[in-house]
Amino acid sequence: MRMLCLGLVGVIAVSGCKTAQFKGGVSNRSNITNPATPTMDNTVAPTPKGTAGTPAAPGATGTPSPAGTAATPAAIPANSAITGATKNPDGSTTTNAVAPDGTATAVTTVPAGPTTTVVTKPDGTKTTTVIDPTGTVTATTTKPDGTVTTDTKKPDGTDTVVVKNPDGSVTTSVTTPNSDGTSTNVSQNGDGTSTTTTSTKPDGTVVIITKNPDGTTTTVTKQPPGTSTPSKSTDTFVNCPEFPDRMILAKLYQLPENSSKVPDFAKVKYLKDVCLKQLDVVDRDFKEGFPGIPKLVEWFALDINWRVNAPDDGVYTFYVNSDDGSRLYIDGNQIIDNDGLHEHLEKTNTVTLSKGWHSIHVTWYQGPRYRIALELFWKRPGAAKREYIPTTYFARPTF
Structure with a gap:
């Protein structure tokens, strides 16, 4: 019986040492309760090839970590401190960070699915960016005054921006690249009062055609500087x-x-x-x-x-x-x-x-x-x- 007790004490001592080394100090708690959802110090998001990493949000840069190592999502700003990482029941991972100015960023990655980045500014402005597996990027920004702007960029270069104003009015702008190298932007007020078509040529020439409420059409051509x-x-x-x-x-x-x-x-x-x-x-x-x-x-x-x-x-x-x-x-x-x-x-x-x-x-x-x-x-x-x-x-x- 005495030898059995000593053995149990040894097992407990070893377990206590491992815990102390992992946390960086000796724990005096006798009971540890695991959270319902596991918490990780860094997010490990397996890619289809088994390497860790999170797709970057628009404008972000980052280098995927070697296989089997933890990686900080590239969408996290470099000046932000990671405050926690969570593995969710659906298999997705969420990493949270806070910048010195108070901006909060949360990046959620679903294996073989979309990556969602939520950025909340101190003034209450919130931007949610979703990158789906096809490469389509949708960014929705909600301002404190109620203005909601949704910008959808597709892999073919099409860019659609929809602005919903607090007064209920809606403005839609669609930019489409053309095969001849020009790009065309069509902007229309929700009430149909005016439509503006802007064509930009490879040489920098911009042609703006506006259909006015009275039915007239105005055309303005802007040449590159020096022409x-x-x-x-x-x-x-x-x-x-x-x-x-x-x-x-x-x-x-x-x-x-x-x-x-x-x-x-x-x-x-x-x-x-x-x-x-x-x-x-x-x-x-x-x-x-x-x-x-x-x-x-x-x-x-x-x-x-x-x-x-x-x-x-x-x-x-x-x-x-x-x-x-x-x-x-x-x-x-x-x-x-x-x-x-x-x-x-x-x-x-x-x-x-x-x-x-x-x-x-x-x-x-x-x-x-x-x-x-x-x-x-x-x-x-x-x-x-x-x-x-x-x-x-x-x-x-x-x-």
Whole structure:
């Protein structure tokens, strides 16, 4: 009996020593209760080949540990301290860490399944990133104000971003790579008010097409730094050398804010020459700017000149509709004064013209953004209705 007791004491002593060596100190506790879920000092996540490691979250780097050793998931930030690792009943492992700024990170790995990383910022912002076995990465960020952004990136390069705002509105943006090297992004408001399509070419050229609520379409082309922006045939204002068939020449000026009338052009800043096909700018939003100056959408003026070949002798009626102010001169004489800061407003007057060439001069300015209008009509002698002056009667000015 005495030998049996001594044997039991020896077994207990050996067990106590192992525990002391593993924990780094001598334990005085007589009873140790195992947790329901085992706790590990480091996560060991077997890969299909038997090596340890956890797939990295987007933007993270890491080196898988050799087979059979413990590994810290690469999604854990380098400056974070691991606070615990848990092996869950379903076979997954969860590693928790905290950064010095209080950011908490939890990485859960399922063997042959998805990896989930949850990052919680001190301000309450929470981002959950899931990498599934196909390589699709879905990141959902919830902000304290209730805004939820879900960004899904697929292996083929497609990127879908859905933003749900606290007011219930939803904005969806889808970026798709194309076979020719371009990428296309389509952004749409949930209420359907506008859709913007942005195409980016390999050379850095960006084309932005916006469908506005009023049904109009705005196109803006942005060239890489150091290159010029070519005009398009659909643009209202174009670079004159590129379109020799456009006869209306306009000098573009920048105005001081709060200008209330057409300026004295000798006292304002000249920017460049642009050309127009017709004075047919209906009342609309203006957001595309000018060639090479896309952000100029307010506080500018145009000094416009060209020649018109009147087909008949007689009395002509002219109509000018503009937003903001404008004036019409024919052969140096003022015919219509529609000046001032106002919404689109039409004025009319009559003049007797002889058959042949006449100089046309229109001055126009735009005040605060965004609405513009500039239309010029005539009614020929004996005509029943008015019309835009046919461009077949146009020629460039001679000065």
